[in-house]
Amino acid sequence: MNYKQSHQIDPLPYTSSMIVSIKHKNEISTHRYTGTILTDSYILTAVPYVDSLTDDLMISYKSEENLGKIDRVYIHPKWKDYQRYRKDNVALLRLSNPLNFTIHRQLSRARLSPRVRLLENTILQIIDWQRNTRVFLIANNDSLCNSFIDGDEQQFCVRFYESSQEDAVGKPIFQWMNHRWTQIGIVHLAIKYTDDSYIGVVTSLHHYYNWLESIVTTLNFSSLSIGTTANVIRNLPTTYECSVHSTSCGCSRENVQLSAARILGGEEAAPYSWSMVVSIHFNDSDEPSCTGSILTNSYVLTSARCVDGASETDLHVVAGMHNRLEDFPTIRYVQNIHIHPDWNRSDHTYRNDIALLYVFPPLPINGQGNPALTCVPHINPLTESVNYPSQGSQLVMVGWGSTEDDSHTMSETLQQVSIDVSNKNDPNCLKTVHDADKQFCAGRSSRSPCRGDLGGPIFQWKGTYWDQVGITSYGGQCDQIDSPAVFTRLAVYFNWMESVVNSSLTTTTPSPPPVPIVHECNKASTCGCGQTDVVLTPSRIVGGEDALDDSWPMIVSLRLNGSTDHLCGGTILSASFILTAAHCLRNISETYLTDLSIAAGMTNRSDPGRVQRNIDRIHVHPYYLGGPDDKRHDIALLHVDKPFVFESDLKLTKTCVHRLDSSLPVDQYPKNGTRLVIIGWGVIESGTKYIPEILQQAQVFNIDNEHSLCKKSIQDSELQFCAGLYEGGKDSCEGDSGGPIFQWTGQYWEQVGIVSYGTDCAHAYFPGVYTRLSYYYDWIQNILIRNGEHLESGTLSSSTMIRFTTSTDFIPHSNTISMYYFSKYHFHIVIYGLSLILFSLCYQ
Structure with a gap:
């Protein structure tokens, strides 16, 4: 054996x-x-x-x-x-x-x-x-x-x-x-x-x-x-109250607890109290070679000494852990190394000892505090940055470095120690530091960084958050007396960090709690508006945000056997038709239509005043196969046994589905990066069966068809599109299938898709996939016309395709559509038109 x-x-x-x-x-x-x-x-x-x-x-x-x-x-x-x-x-x-x-x-x-x-x-x-x-x-x-x-x-x-x-x-x-x-x-x-x-x-x-x-x-x-x-x-210990809900950086899942201890042999940090700190590893080693901190979800801050001479393929970063042997860490591989252009290792002064590591996929910064972003100081005027942090300031050094000077064993758990900023004129500092404008000394007897702490952060408490004021560079010699550690002065490098990250680093300013945004709807609109305006705050549908009563009056709940159990979502298209996903009807046939009903006019799914209808006819798209390898054309219409009367029931409204302007490529609507909203009564946590009573809502973003995250999930970019966040945390889930995804036009809500499928719920790097309604307008309209009804008038034009956010959650790609897709689109239109003519002749 x-x-x-x-x-x-x-x-x-x-x-x-x-x-x-x-x-x-x-x-x-x-x-x-x-x-x-x-x-x-x-x-x-x-x-x-x-x-x-x-x-x-x-x-x-x-x-x-x-x-x-x-x-x-x-x-x-x-x-x-x-x-x-x-x-x-x-x-x-x-x-x-x-x-x-x-x-x-x-x-x-x-x-x-x-x-x-x-x-x-x-x-x-x-x-x-x-x-x-x-x-x-x-x-x-x-x-x-x-x-x-x-x-x-x-x-x-x-x-x-x-x-x-x-x-x-x-x-x-x-x-x-x-x-x-x-x-x-x-x-x-x-x-x-x-x-x-x-x-x-x-x-x-x-x-x-x-x-x-x-x-x-x-x-x-x-x-x-x-x-x-x-x-x-x-x-x-002293507890430092720090809220991840009121600050954008510098706070972790748990509060820091600090006592008079030393990092050498020293004090273990409270688990997950420094969630902005990461370990940096070479060649898949289990032991960290250096330490770093999370500047953005894609960039890790460390020292140039740590990565000088290394290849991107040599490095990986481990985040979200306290005990490096027992926790469940997040691992990211380095794609690019940015060392400060004025760094010169050979001059032995260690000036400009700073580097940024670009990691992909981005780290899952979800606002829950693990992992978390570090704050970096932005000093105005810039001339004052050479004096920050000031002499005598109490700082905290953090790392997994060795706990003994001659030890080759790293600490298993994250260690912390309180040390003080030295006077620039201190003799021990003068003989150690090489550039007092770009470097500073800190330490006490028997309190210094050790092997493995290189590149790690040193923090100052700012009253409501921790500000990273430096990077561990050199010196210290573990527990040797009269050998202060030298740190790179981060305030000097703020502009360089912004230039590399290519976005604003306004992370040192505590952010206020999210302010709800009211979307004032044009109540004269014949679709896409409720009696109550939609109010959205940053949230996620999995674990989510309750919708206001009567703010989404076009949503319906599909149910079986006359029960109150929610099966799928859907929307009201017209007086007699409901729009949903074909896969919601896999176990339903014309023989058992009496088993299927819908409930409308409610936000609480148990509302006794809900409007109920039975389904007497279904129209599944003729090309829908529903196999595991073919989820295209996931769309269906349901005919109710009794029409809705919108004039007498103000809790009911039609959803807006408009024709796409012929000048626009069908696979580019909605536009890449557009802010969208998903709603539904689906389960609030993946792997559970708990369905919320109150309708949930959340904001997501449309992802480029050609982006790697979307390409591995989608099957046909003409028929489907992706939406979500890179890091996960916002998504539709089981029970949201068949429900709508909307974009705000400035006057009303336009339904641009139907919840189709995805990998788990809110899973990082697996966005949700949605049926693209712009492709199916003619199919929907013709079914309604044959029954004496129609979609609300309107055309989706380039003016409608407003990008309502400049968020960096997604990186926009080219909007160019290939000639292959252009030809394929028109070929489908011709074939579909001929089939409709033949069907009409037979129907007569």
Whole structure:
């Protein structure tokens, strides 16, 4: 058998130090009950060990030295002793007094991971003080394994030959991951097999990571190594209140908490409190070589020293993490390197030590604070930039650098330290800095950057946000006294950064909360307007924004079997017709039309005053196939059994679908970059079934047909178009299908598309795909005319194709349409016209 090797390292010197025995205080020493040291206050074990031992539990090391008493037992809430194979077999024990790792140097903590990649035949290790047992992973879909486990997320199977049921049960299992041994499970069942091997059923710990973390991270004064409550209060960190909702940069998902600690050996930052900080890696290495910060969603700020001589193909950036081994990071590869033109490494002065890295796809800056943008200072007049930050200012340095001067090991978690700006005339600074206008010194004894901190940010608190005032450049020498660190003075380089990014960096000014925009509709319009004006704020339909009552009176909800359950969206075309997507009708036939109905005239889908109609006829586009590889022509009309009377019911309005001016190419409407609005009652989160009661609305942008994001999703640019955001977060979702996407004309709302399909919901780099209504005008109009109705008059011209935003969310491309598409378009019109004539003759 060809096994996947984990690592040829004897694990005993490393992992046995994490293992303790659990016993009653009067019990004779034994190895039978085992646990692992998760933190200084918590022991991880299996439930059967502690389910019946609730009082006077002790732990010891190698059954010799008593280490402490257990004062509380946490058993997983879903544990049931009588269930078939005892799922959720995991427990935490809290020590009455934390372990002292300085006194007990033989002890160490076990490492867990929220994500584990388990491949069949991976070699794992069962660890004990006396021996380690090699085991081999069995796939959960193996028939033998499947007969033993009860939930492949919570459990997995291993095979081993060197132990017995009594020896193995309750022992921890480790996997070699990222250069360390990581505990991934606890054996809780071992069954002897026919070939003298054993099948082990293992509790899969990554499934319980969040539950374990929720207990371990709960603040409990009694578990701190501090004598009195007064000491606890004096040592609590200072919290810097920073809101991602009121500032455009300089704030993260969590608030910074800062105490008097040092980065060397130092203080771990609060998780996700510096989400603008990224690590920079060379040649797919797991360890960061440098640190940087997010200037825009496409540009990372770092030092020139970090990337001088590197190729774009050598570099990648990791964002959105705190623990670089255990978090779920966002990885982006560098496409271009911009080093300051006046940088010269060979002169050893490190002047102009600044660089920008262009990454693609852009980072997902979604306003939730992880990842987040850094703020950079813009000083007026420019002459004052040479004095910013000012002498004595308190700054905070952040990075994953080494925690010891001679160490080659980087910190696993993000570190932070408070340091001060030095006087320009300080002797130690004078002999270290080369250009005081472009560089500044900062530091204190034993507080300096170390290996891996190069290129990282240094911040100043501005009252409501953190301003990045510098970049770690050189000096410091970790913990050497009288060797201040030197930082690139960012205020000097504001104009250069703007020139590279090619947009305004107004990021140092806190932005006010988003102001709702009222779209004043022309109430005399025969379509596209409600009695209430639409009010939009920056939001997303997935997780979204409620629409105002009566602001979208053309929307309808498709329903089955007379229920109130929402199936798809649609819009009112005329007194008798509804516009929707063909794929919403896949399971509907003419025989079962009585099962299909619509509800209109509502914003709350349970509104008792809603207008209801049954569907008595459907018109699916004749070229719609509906296969997974052909989603073109996803459009249908539904005929209601009783016409709407708009004059007597002001809650109902027609949607506007107008003819496209013949001078405009059909595949260029709506125009690239146009701000659009999607509405619907679809689910508010991908993967859930929760459907909102209130109609949701969100703004998105039309994406160029030729853009790579659109080309990989779309099947025919004449018939379909893409809309969304690069970074995701705004999209239609399940249940929004068949609903409309609108553009604002300045007088009314024009429906330009129908929600057709997409990849998940609001998925980054997978925009939604919409049926392009400008292509189907004649098909729609002819069906209505045959039934004595018509679309509202009007023509979509170049004057209608207003681009209502200059947002940089999308990069506009050429509007030129190829001769191939031009010829193809007119060929379709001729063929379609002939078919209509023949159909009319037959109909008569």
